Amino acid sequence: MTVRILRRALLALTLCLALLPLVAGAVDDPSEMLPDPAQEQRAEAIGAQLRCLVCQNESIEDSSADLARDLRHVVREHVAKGESNKQVMDWMVERYGNFIRLRPPLTIGTLLLWLMPVLALLVGVMVALRAFRRPRTSAPPPLTDAERARLDDLTRPR
Numbered sequence: 257m258t259v260r261i262l263r264r265a266l267l268a269l270t271l272c273l274a275l276l277p278l279v280a281g282a283v284d285d286p287s288e289m290l291p292d293p294a295q296e297q298r299a300e301a302i303g304a305q306l307r308c309l310v311c312q313n314e315s316i317e318d319s320s321a322d323l324a325r326d327l328r329h330v331v332r333e334h335v336a337k338g339e340s341n342k343q344v345m346d347w348m349v350e351r352y353g354n355f356i357r358l359r360p361p362l363t364i365g366t367l368l369l370w371l372m373p374v375l376a377l378l379v380g381v382m383v384a385l386r387a388f389r390r391p392r393t394s395a396p397p398p399l400t401d402a403e404r405a406r407l408d409d410l411t412r413p414r
Contacts, residue, residue, distance in 0.1 A: 288325070290332050299335045302344050303328055307358045315358055 290296040300317055306327060308319035316324040316331070327348075334344040345357075354360040399407065 288328060288332065290336060295335050296332075298341060299328070299332045302331050302335070302341055305345070305358055306331070306348060306356055309352065309356070 290299060303317035304315045306316045308314045308316050308321055308324040308327075310321040310323050311319045314324075316327045331344055331348075334347060339347075348356050354363075354366075360366055
């Protein structure tokens with residue numbers, strides 16, 4: 257009987273832990289949410305595209321950092337004012353740079369950032385191939401009589 261109760265308790269705990277990520281919302285405090293569900297949905301969509309500057313691999317909607325909370329508040333203020341998604345994103349990018357975007361636009365800078373490791377690898381391969389293809393130097397010239405005498409003097413047992 258106790259084994260059955262223990263199994264059920266373990267199953268209930270497992271289910272609670274499995275459902276916990278679904279319950280945990282992006283907004284820490286329900287008072288942060290906008291009263292209009294459509295505006296709140298827009299604010300969440302915008303926040304999902306913005307990087308938390310503390311966590312860096314999470315959106316501000318997923319992060320519980322204080323800065324992310326502040327940024328969520330700013331996004332909701334702009335949405336409540338009636339600004340478009342593009343206007344809010346442009347304001348954030350103007351303030352924090354393209355780093356604030358989780359998916360920055362493809363520009364010359366980002367293209368170079370992605371291509372530099374490949375270019376470095378190619379340069380390394382070229383240098384290695386050139387070093388291996390370089391002709392080997394011939395054998396050193398033979399010793400002179402003076403060098404031979406000095407070598408014999410140094411290696412003679414005492």
